[in-house]
Amino acid sequence: MQAINIGLLGLGTVGGGVAQVLRDNAQEIARRLGRDVRIIAVCDKSAERVAELCPQATFVANPMDLVAREDVDIVVELFGGTGMAKEAVLQAIQLGKHIVTANKKLLAEYGNEIFALAEQKNVMVQFEAAVAGGIPVIKALREGLAANQIQSIAGIINGTSNFILTEMREKGSAFKDVLAEAQRLGYAEADPTFDIEGHDAGHKITIMSALAFGTPVNFGACYLEGISKLDSRDIKYAEELGYRVKLLGITRKTEKGIELRVHPTLIPECRLLANVNGVMNAVRVNADMVGETLYYGAGAGALPTASAVVADLIDISRLITADTENRVPHLAFQPSQVVPQNFVSIDDISSSYYLRVQAADKVGVLGTIASLLAKENVSIEALIQKAVLDNNQAEIVILTHSTIEKNMKAAIAAIEAQECVAAPVTLIRMESLHG
């Protein structure tokens, strides 16, 4: 059988991994697929890197020339970002090329336009590497769980943030040193703010939310809060109370609509997700028939991500001649069934909370705080006073029962308005992750 010809846009961390996987596992892949997969053309800023890593391929300086090549069957987009990547992907689809991409930003922001054009042009856009790197979670959501109504997804889906949180907790390392190490190891995005401010996890949970609930991708509806403002004291106090702090992406179907959010979260240390460390990712899916399932593996890095890219190449190569109706729909549901739904504002979610209040260490302060919480219907689950700080101040750590976020924020505003309260109150949401 004729080989499948790949045109590669981007030979960076992931592109280099794809070249290596296709080279080192060429025989295994051909045994599975019944034909060879070969990279025939590469566009990258560095012609030298192309000559070194893909000596068999033609270097192409202009991405538009690569996507226009008649001998290219599948375009693999690994540029990243939404500039040239978007232009080249749309043009490739226009020209009838199938696409494999690892670009979650592109799909979370422009997926609706890209999938609509792909359906019109009868081509496939595959993106397993875009969510949780090497973990086949897109496959699980689109195919493995297709018999279910999905209820919720919660995941550690940014390897860089999880690596930083793990190193801070285990070794007491400084935030910026660990971030530099994550960049050196090829885990971080070209602009690492996307990792530490929650955008990357937001892109990924947005894509999973669309797949789970049959909605168009709607990144604008995603609440984002990253790890950059986390204080190591909160990680320590959480630990003393039996919790770990993780950056979670959460999407959940509720009576009010779909929740879609990313934020640091306290998780009981006995839960599996609390014990996912380093660059590892894990996604927990709750669905009505199967119950809880958990997917774990490397969420970033050259070879794990390339593993997902090459799996998509194999999938497309198998389906290339299949009728359109036999293909798995891009967003898991038939295009006519992908319908807009209501998303819940962060103020209307229900959660329990960890609060840290810095206040004067004097009689009556605890009582004042407790009564301000009670006034907003916030009930306290645990309250401890931590070490007395300089200036006669103490830190009060409070765990609350579940309450509506706007009530919690109203109580915090009232607490912060007290003269005895010396600094903004720290709030971290909690997830019990049971049931």
Ligand SMILES: NC(=O)C1=CN([C@@H]2O[C@H](COP(=O)(O)OP(=O)(O)OC[C@H]3O[C@@H](n4cnc5c(N)ncnc54)[C@H](O)[C@@H]3O)[C@@H](O)[C@H]2O)C=CC1
């Ligand atoms: N690094 C990782 O662990 C993972 C990355 N991803 C995604 O994979 C994609 C690629 O990421 P990396 O390989 O880490 O990035 P990278 O920055 O290492 O590689 C990008 C490559 O594309 C080339 N490039 C970019 N724009 C170009 C243009 N206009 N013309 C020619 N060459 C151009 C650059 O020269 C570079 O070699 C991104 O969308 C990223 O979000 C997804 C999962 C994991």
Ligand SMILES: N[C@@H](CC=O)C(=O)O
């Ligand atoms: N920067 C991302 C890479 C994979 O998607 C991460 O750290 O998870």
Ligand code: NA
């Ligand atoms: Na994946």
